[in-house]
Amino acid sequence: MTVFCAIGLMSGTSMDGIDLAMLRTDGRDFVERGPAGFVRYEAAFRRRIEAGLEEAKRIERRDERPGSLAALERDITERHAKAVDAFLDSEAKGWGLPQVVGFHGQTVLHRPHVGLTVQLGDGGLLARLTGLPVVYDMRANDMVHGGQGAPVVPAYHAALARALPQPYAQGYPVVLVNIGGISNITYVPRSGDPVAFDTGPGNALIDQWVLREGGVPFDADGAIASEGGIVETVVARYLDKPFFAKSGPKSLDRNDFTLAEAEGMDLADGSRTLAAVSARSILKAVEHMPEAPKLWIVCGGGRKNPHIVADLREGAERAGAAVILAEDAGLDGDATEAEAWAYLAVRSLQGLPLTFPTTTGCREPVSGGVLAKL
Incomplete structure (x- = not known):
């Protein structure tokens, strides 16, 4: 070696x-x-x-x-x-x-x-x-x-999943979620190649929203969103986009999602609603996985937004899965x-x-x- x-x-x-x-x-x-x-x-x-x-x-x-x-x-x-x-x-x-x-x-x-x-x-x-x-x-x-x-990260995600400590080592299928400007997932089965694809907007829309409407570069610790509520009609408009119906492999450019669907909300409602869009688009990815995951591990800057994590945890727990942060598994989510x-x-x-063919669609x-x- x-x-x-x-x-x-x-x-x-x-x-x-x-x-x-x-x-x-x-x-x-x-x-x-x-x-x-x-x-x-x-x-x-x-x-x-x-x-x-x-x-x-x-x-x-x-x-x-x-x-x-x-x-x-x-x-x-x-x-x-x-x-x-x-x-x-x-x-x-x-x-x-x-x-x-x-x-x-x-x-x-x-x-x-x-x-x-x-x-x-x-x-x-x-x-x-x-x-x-x-x-x-x-x-x-x-x-x-x-x-x-x-x-391209899934090869590393798979290596991390294979080395998870107890009690998480038996939690297959494992999904590692990276919430950056765009979110992506890596589905790691007990055996075989990982499955991966981009899931939708992560922090990018939230950052754009609070910069445009509030003059700050990001919603630190979800403080702005904590003053607002979820506008379900806006969430629905985002999740109705054709991207979400496509199976993987699939990937996004930063400009593929815009603030057009969010127009008309106030600052706080917009921040909270876009956090919900991020979380629910990740949960929607289960529709394109070979099997429902038992464990979600959340990495990336979006794990610091408590609203994204809470929404993700609520949805996953309804399906019988656990959601943990990278640090809970001994990793560094940043x-x-x-x-x-x-x-x-x-x-x-x-x-x-x-x-691999299952991560990017290469031959x-x-x-x-x-x-x-x-």
Whole structure:
């Protein structure tokens, strides 16, 4: 068993900053989780990324960088390099120098129906700036093989599920839920490949709503939503969208859901209603699972919204399932995606599959990633 020390970097659809995490792993079942950290983007830089989402709509080929996107890509990469240097000098000091970096970059466009996904991030530049080998662009090869390019995290989710402590180790089927800007699930059976797909909006609509209506970037601890109520007609409008009737594999671009259905609500009702949309869209995913899960494990920033978690728990318990937070199982719900990118980088080095027909719709299990050496 060859064990690698790896660092994973993730900037997700919430666009709030860079998650970093270290692992020692063989890319299979051995996972030793290490230190983790987070570097928040300042508000002005987040606005630059948001503007970049609009410019990215003009992209027709993966290598195109119209308008300001080339400069934005360079700046995103440089920020990741500074984050790595600071992380290795602080939180990760003494854990050893990583042998590889798994670099996600910032998704600015995802159009699986035309085989196009674009993540801003220059792996070669990151390797030069950090002095470390970098595996990047881990979604593209999946699309070459007929997949949707997302979600890619399920291989790591499955490894975590196989190593759950008691009393959770017997709770198959297990579903790991990541609630970021977009939510996705990984269904892990007792044996066989995982099943995975995006389930719908996670935090993105809530963040957009409270920024537009209240001038704040997110609803911290669900405080705004706690003053409001659920407008069921709005929830119904969202859940009636054709996306939810489709079976997996399926994936979303951040712009596939908008605030159009939420117009007319006040600030608090909107925040509470969109939290309900997030939770119920996750629960609706059971319709496309091989079997109803016995255990849900909630990761990602959305687990900090008590309304999303309470709604999810209420619905799951009615079906006889338990809902726990990642920390209840000894995991770090903030670091899971960054850890996944470290794990996937090691799998890429070994030519192991990153995606499966049951997770992205690729024709066969397929590896991926580009290695940038020094």
